Amino acid sequence: MAPHVSIALTWILFIALFPISFYWLRRAWRIIVRRDFSEVALKRGESPPNPARFAPFSAVINLVGASLLIFVILSVLLVQPDYQTWSAIAGMTIWCKIFIDFGLARHAHGFAKRKKKTGPEGEAESSRDPLP
Secondary structure, eight states: OOOOHHHHHHHHHHHHHHHHHHHHHHHHHHHHTSOOOTTSSOBTTBOOSOHHHHHHHHHHHHHHHHHHHHHHHHHHHHTOOOHHHHHHHHHHHHHHHHHHHHHHHHHHHTTOOOOOOBOTTSOBOOSSOOOO
16 A cells, blocks of 8 residues: 555544544543533633523534544444544534534524724724824
8 A cells, every 4th residue: 555645634533533523531530520611612812791691502512523523533443434524414513513612603693793993092093004
């Protein structure tokens, strides 16, 4: 078997499933057991006004995503499905989890307007320099 780029990418994807699933399980553990809501529905690094309200949803999202990735890892090791099948399941799981987390964060923060940054004189900064 000659070395090929696709072999390297396959191994990178498979090995990346381990830390991703561990991280998602750890987030679910923090939310469910430790009642730590610091990573629930973050938007620009800030928690929503009431993170406990959205914690169960975030815990389920992380738990389901991690469980699916663990299922993929075990099936690759034990059942050995073809590459198209397990990479599709893993890829769809990762992307769907990212999009669902994004939607939950936007829903948790509502439609509040962003605060404008103010300059040293208290005026709102603009992205362009004023014309002379």
